[in-house]
Amino acid sequence: MLLRYFYNEKLAHASYLVGCQKTGEAIIVDPARDLEPYFEVAKKEGMQIKAAVETHIHADYVSGARELGEVHQAKLYLSGEGGEEWGYQYVERIEHELLFNGDQFNIGYLIFEVMHTPGHTPESISLLLTDRGGNADLPMGIFSGDFVFVGDIGRPDLLESALGQEGSTLANAKAMFNSLATFKQLPDYLQVWPAHGAGSACGKALGAVPSSTVGYEKAFNWALSITDEDAFCKELLADQPEPPTYFKVMKEVNRKGPALLKDLKKPQEIKSAQKMIELLNQNLQIIDTRQSSEFQKKHIEHTINIPYYKSFPNWAGWLVDYERPLYLICDTSELENILHALNSVGIDQIAGYMDSQVVHSSDLFVLESYEDVTPSDIRVKVEKGEVHVLDVRQVSELKEGFIPHSQLIMLGTLAERLDELPTDKPILTQCRTGIRSNIAASILQANGIKNVLNLNGGIVHWQKEGLSTLKNKQNA
Known part of the structure; x- marks a missing residue:
């Protein structure tokens, strides 16, 4: 056998x-x-x-x-x-x-x-x-x-x-x-x-x-x-x-019964920045698959960052609208693997893609960024209530501890609950290690909430620095 x-x-x-x-x-x-x-x-x-x-x-x-x-x-x-x-x-x-x-x-x-x-x-x-x-x-x-x-x-x-x-x-x-x-x-x-x-x-x-x-x-x-x-x-x-x-x-x-792979349309390469701008003006969904460290520094307005890493298909399945065509910004050397990952969770309407190098080479785009901060950088502002802490973990993870006065909105549901967030102060996105919170930061900016910070290393880093957390209850 x-x-x-x-x-x-x-x-x-x-x-x-x-x-x-x-x-x-x-x-x-x-x-x-x-x-x-x-x-x-x-x-x-x-x-x-x-x-x-x-x-x-x-x-x-x-x-x-x-x-x-x-x-x-x-x-x-x-x-x-x-x-x-x-x-x-x-x-x-x-x-x-x-x-x-x-x-x-x-x-x-x-x-x-x-x-x-x-x-x-x-x-x-x-x-x-x-x-x-x-x-x-x-x-x-x-x-x-x-x-x-x-x-x-x-x-x-x-x-x-x-x-x-x-x-x-x-x-x-x-x-x-x-x-x-x-x-x-x-x-x-x-x-x-x-x-x-x-x-x-x-x-x-x-x-x-x-x-x-x-x-x-x-x-x-x-x-x-x-x-x-x-x-x-x-x-x-x-x-x-x-x-x-x-x-x-x-x-x-x-x-x-899923579609047969031979029947799926191949996405078209978008080579011009002007064409991508036309798509952006049509309010289409565009996912940037670069690592968050790159996306943070410079990304196109209205794009969402789902880095191509271990949990990529899971978060794509959570966040992509299956009923609408999807466009990608990616390293084209990874395109086939990215398409396989998307197809594995039934995301088959992939209309086009653009090489991520175009983000850096064109001055036609409206570009944005957000800052990564360490616990020591932001602790005082958190304690004074000068920033709003958004925790995007699962409810079950709260037993590991959470930052006092944080608001829990699980990442997969964030786009539907943006109206629950305050608009009068910066928002600090936070998860366990800082991966999901980067995706959350991109969702906020893509939807017009621009004053965003991300907690580097998440609550794990926060706790390693000996900062206070609460356990076994939700303070939200």
């Missing part, structure tokens, strides 16, 4: 290529939209990708299942659980099989057994893998999707918090409790292969190692240690991070 692990750090997404070496057939478990890495490995290993299987309809990235089925003629194995509302709507013309609890299917001599494990979503399934090619008659591991992670489990609230299905959270939490009871009956030696790692918003405390075992999770996963259903539900629902707004979009995209 061949097992290969693929991990997208920007999405904290894990997927797998599983192959039968006796027959040369392979299947992808929870495929990403970018299929090239799987085909490269399959070719190198002498495998043919014959199928793909999904553990559920994903909400945090665009699945590659439709692309595999329609373009590459792979057979799709998809959950039939959860009722018609959770059915896939694009599979009529694709060879596929709907899976239910207890079903089995094979890829060569590999046997996949289906467990219905609702809780994260109603249709969620997990897959026990047995390698009959090696004469094994017992499973060696379980592909757990968003059911059981390393050190955590899938959140049950997305249907309500992201999709608006009132009352579904508690029902899903109870379903998760029952699914875990089934998981606990599995033998300790089984390997656990989840669909996400640390940084995913599909749970609240995912571990950073790629895999685990059933026995290890029984011993150390907080969720498997609680035996009372009410206590379990209360703990599961506490401190869940704010669900990204794009999760609702992704769920619909993956249910109805």
Whole structure:
């Protein structure tokens, strides 16, 4: 048997290529939209990708299942659980099989057994893998999707918090409790292969190692240690991070079927500053992907900075309007990677791009800047109330401490809540380390709030300098 692990750090997404070496057939478990890495490995290993299987309809990235089925003629194995509302709507013309609890299917001599494990979503399934090619008659591991992670489990609230299905959270939490009871009956030696790692918003405390075992999770996963259903539900629902707004979009995209990559229009290069100014005058959305240290010093008026770094697709999904064309200011050597990252969360309407060097080479633009300040620079003004501190972290992060008299507006919701900010004093943007707060500063300036400062190093730097913070309550 061949097992290969693929991990997208920007999405904290894990997927797998599983192959039968006796027959040369392979299947992808929870495929990403970018299929090239799987085909490269399959070719190198002498495998043919014959199928793909999904553990559920994903909400945090665009699945590659439709692309595999329609373009590459792979057979799709998809959950039939959860009722018609959770059915896939694009599979009529694709060879596929709907899976239910207890079903089995094979890829060569590999046997996949289906467990219905609702809780994260109603249709969620997990897959026990047995390698009959090696004469094994017992499973060696379980592909757990968003059911059981390393050190955590899938959140049950997305249907309500992201999709608006009132009352579904508690029902899903109870379903998760029952699914875990089934998981606990599995033998300790089984390997656990989840669909996400640390940084995913599909749970609240995912571990950073790629895999685990059933026995290890029984011993150390907080969720498997609680035996009372009410206590379990209360703990599961506490401190869940704010669900990204794009999760609702992704769920619909993956249910109805994403656009095929070959059908996406390539963005046009904008070479003239005058053309970019015309676009700016049309109030179009323009994202500058340079690092914040560059953007701070000089950027075009009305542009928003989402630096191309680890969390780029997550914040793009939060902040980009999916219904409107998007324009980019970027280092053109990074353009293909940036497009891949945007496409991975379904941002497909990318109309044009301009090389970031044009920002420096033309005197036609109205340019802006904002200042980075250290805690020692700004402490006295904060204490005197001469600046307004805007904290853009998650509510759950307040337990780490927060600056007295700060206002909490989570970054992903900031653009919709600008009218809650004062206009009579400078605004100091602040997060944990200074990355999100730079994005916040750009949102403020792009929307006409010009007198902005950014706290270098965030509250971590503030606390290292021994400055006072409050804990366990919100002073806002």
